[in-house]
Amino acid sequence: MIAFLRGILVDTGTDCVYLDVNGVGFxxxxxxxxxNRVTCIGQEVFLYTYLxxxxxxxxxxxxxxxxxxxxFRTLLSIPGLGAKTCLGIVSSMTTEELYRAVLAQDEKSLTSVPGIGRKTAQRLIFELQNKWPKTDLIATTASENLRSSWTDTISALETLGFKSSELIPILSQLQAKNELGEAVEENVRKVLRLKGASAKS
Incomplete structure (x- = not known):
């Protein structure tokens, strides 16, 4: 695998750059x-690469x-997602922004990316919740003091038969409203109330 390239920028195309790496053109x-950032012909360019x-x-x-x-590699592993779409996402959102959109099941943010429709946004939410470790998801949305509370709350609710994929968006919603605390029992009650209200509506 070619892990990176360091070379001189010879030219640019609509979606590519041409590098001279010790006399070999890539x-x-x-x-x-x-x-947008690599524009000066003749400048040295360093890129992390994926073959x-x-x-x-x-x-x-x-x-x-x-x-x-x-x-990009994570996105490319999602069935039905092509490289062009993956590049568009990488260029439009940081990893953390995408994490947060997935956690909150925020289709609106995802569909703001060119080329991403509602069905693709839903596929991203479904696939990425399973591909990213739960601890990493928690780390991007919860402060250091609340991480153990997140984990303990999810563990307690999982013993009641809930799945983490359905719990994380609710915890994110509570945190956004500053209603998520360090008391696991209270967090569990709040999640159950929201689940109950959702079931009735």
Whole structure:
């Protein structure tokens, strides 16, 4: 695998850059964010890369940091999501912004990304909740003091038969309203009240 490339920018295309790496020319497909920042012909460019092996070709994708590359790889593993759509998401949202949108099941934020419709947004929410570790999801939305409370609250509710995927959006909603505390019993009662109200509506 080609982990990164460091070379001189020779030219740019509509969705790619051309790098001279010690006399070897590489065409690297990049998200719009990279094209906006890499503009000076002759400048040295460093990109983290991902090599995609297709049926009839190899394609290299380039990113400005490791976080963007990892996000792209995660998105690309979702069935039905093509590289162009994945690049659009990477260019439009940071990893943390995407985490938060998924946790809150915020279809509106996801559909604001060009090329993302409602069905794709729903698929992202469903797939990413299963692909990202629960502890990582918690870490992006809860302060240090509340992380153990999140974990304990989820564990307590899971013993009652609930799934973490349905609990995390409710906890995010409570936290957004500053109604989530460190007392696990109280958090459990609040979640159950919201679940009950949702079932009645």
């Amino acid at each position: 065409e690297v497909t990049v998200p719009p964010r990279v094209l 995609q092996t297709l049926e009839n070709e190899f394609r290299i994708y380039g990113f400005l940091d490791e976080d963007e590359r990892q996000l």
